[in-house]
Amino acid sequence: MSSFKPPFQGRPSTFTVYTDEKNAHADKPFPKLQYCVRCCVPQTQEGVVFDELGVCQACQSAEQKIHIDWAERERDLRATLEAAKAQAGNNYDCIIPISGGKDSTFQLHVLTKIYGMKPLAVTFSHNWYSETGWYNLQNSLEQFNVDHIMFTPNRSLVNRIAKHSLAGIGDSCWHCHAGVGAFPLQAAVRFNIPLLVWGESIAESSGRASYKNPVRKFDREYFTKVSAKLRPDQMVRDDLSERDLYPFNVPSAEECERVGVYGIHLGDYIFWDDERQTEFVRDVYGWRETQIEGSYKRYKSAECIMPGVHDYANYLKRGYGRATFHSSVDVRAGLLSRDEAWQLIRDNDGVRPEGLDYYLKITGMTEEEFHATMEGHRRPELKNVVIPIYPKSSPNEEKLVPHPQQLIEKVQAETAVPQAPADDKAGP
Numbered sequence: 001m002s003s004f005k006p007p008f009q010g011r012p013s014t015f016t017v018y019t020d021e022k023n024a025h026a027d028k029p030f031p032k033l034q035y036c037v038r039c040c041v042p043q044t045q046e047g048v049v050f051d052e053l054g055v056c057q058a059c060q061s062a063e064q065k066i067h068i069d070w071a072e073r074e075r076d077l078r079a080t081l082e083a084a085k086a087q088a089g090n091n092y093d094c095i096i097p098i099s100g101g102k103d104s105t106f107q108l109h110v111l112t113k114i115y116g117m118k119p120l121a122v123t124f125s126h127n128w129y130s131e132t133g134w135y136n137l138q139n140s141l142e143q144f145n146v147d148h149i150m151f152t153p154n155r156s157l158v159n160r161i162a163k164h165s166l167a168g169i170g171d172s173c174w175h176c177h178a179g180v181g182a183f184p185l186q187a188a189v190r191f192n193i194p195l196l197v198w199g200e201s202i203a204e205s206s207g208r209a210s211y212k213n214p215v216r217k218f219d220r221e222y223f224t225k226v227s228a229k230l231r232p233d234q235m236v237r238d239d240l241s242e243r244d245l246y247p248f249n250v251p252s253a254e255e256c257e258r259v260g261v262y263g264i265h266l267g268d269y270i271f272w273d274d275e276r277q278t279e280f281v282r283d284v285y286g287w288r289e290t291q292i293e294g295s296y297k298r299y300k301s302a303e304c305i306m307p308g309v310h311d312y313a314n315y316l317k318r319g320y321g322r323a324t325f326h327s328s329v330d331v332r333a334g335l336l337s338r339d340e341a342w343q344l345i346r347d348n349d350g351v352r353p354e355g356l357d358y359y360l361k362i363t364g365m366t367e368e369e370f371h372a373t374m375e376g377h378r379r380p381e382l383k384n385v386v387i388p389i390y391p392k393s394s395p396n397e398e399k400l401v402p403h404p405q406q407l408i409e410k411v412q413a414e415t416a417v418p419q420a421p422a423d424d425k426a427g428p
């Protein structure tokens with residue numbers, strides 16, 4: 001590790017690069033922050049609520065999950081789906097937004113194999129597909145024989161938005177947050193399909209709902225509020241017009257009302273277990289895992305090359321990354337002790353992601369500019385606190401360049417006419 005050279009000289013002084021792993025001890029990463037007394041969620045997580053004993057809402061949800069009458073919930077689900085089928089006629093029974101991730105593969109299994117639904121699969125492509133993710137998406141379409149529509153914003157647009165996203169919302173992924181929220185709704189309105197079926201319950205991943213109080217009311221602007229933060233008109237810049245951003249608008253309230261758009265999360269009706277579902281889709285449908293930066297798990301956001309940059313940005317502004325989230329889930333499930341969790345957090349959250357190289361390339365930013373921008377997003381609880389950054393110990397398993405670009409490069413290299421030596425070019 002001693003040969004590691006910090007790639008970002010001149011970074012803000014409160015980001016410190018640590019290279020001596022031996023002296024590191026794993027405990028709460030930032031002693032000044034309040035953490036949930038059961039898991040590892042810090043007070044800087046957006047929307048987190050601790051009860052009077054200091055237990056976070058996700059931990060309370062995990063406890064509720066065990067006591068819920070899932071058989072009754074399943075009957076509710078069946079009734080909802082049967083009603084949608086009866087209403088659909090020859091149209092599709094529902095829309096299923098899919099990425100090719102393990103959740104969407106499991107959703108396709110539940111809807112088509114268990115409930116006999118005829119869904120229209122809809123994908124907003126962030127245009128950052130990993131090779132594994134592209135395989136998983138295509139494989140799921142073949143496995144389940146579903147009709148599919150994909151919207152893909154152009155490369156130049158993605159690159160320009162990615163640049164402004166960092167300053168605008170403090171992470172690299174506005175176009176994905178906004179597109180994932182908008183495109184399935186646009187499809188619902190255009191194809192006149194009222195029901196949208198998502199996967200994991202909101203209770204599982206954030207403090208915005210619990211299993212006892214699920215978000216049942218449909219909110220067309222949910223993704224704007226939760227992840228995109230800014231509306232398309234608020235993302236307009238010199239090199240980003242309102243016309244460029246048109247595809248990221250959600251349909252109007254009137255349009256949604258006309259079609260009667262509503263959505264459900266399967267995780268509010270059937271017991272959700274990431275680990276077992278991953279094993280299931282892997283063993284039964286050939287779904288593939290891959291290395292995911294910033295995480296010790298190999299399945300979340302496997303479809304994208306950028307989760308490492310997204311989560312690293314979160315770490316720089318809020319002091320926690322994907323490993324905190326995952327290990328908190330595992331602590332709740334009894335798979336990890338809290339001490340083991342702190343170690344995994346220590347080993348993963350603060351590691352500089354290799355995907356940052358691609359992000360800097362497409363945005364033209366320097367690493368200093370990246371860190372300076374993130375400094376501006378830092379939560380007040382972490383002001384003047386040293387946020388340690390560690391080098392990544394070995395190259396990523398997969399090349400972190402979008403799959404289409406890798407494919408084009410590969411095919412062109414195979415079929416390229418050999419270049420004449422420079423000297424010959426000067427001839428008549």
Ligand SMILES: [Zn+2]
Binds near residue numbers: 040
């Ligand atoms: Zn907790």
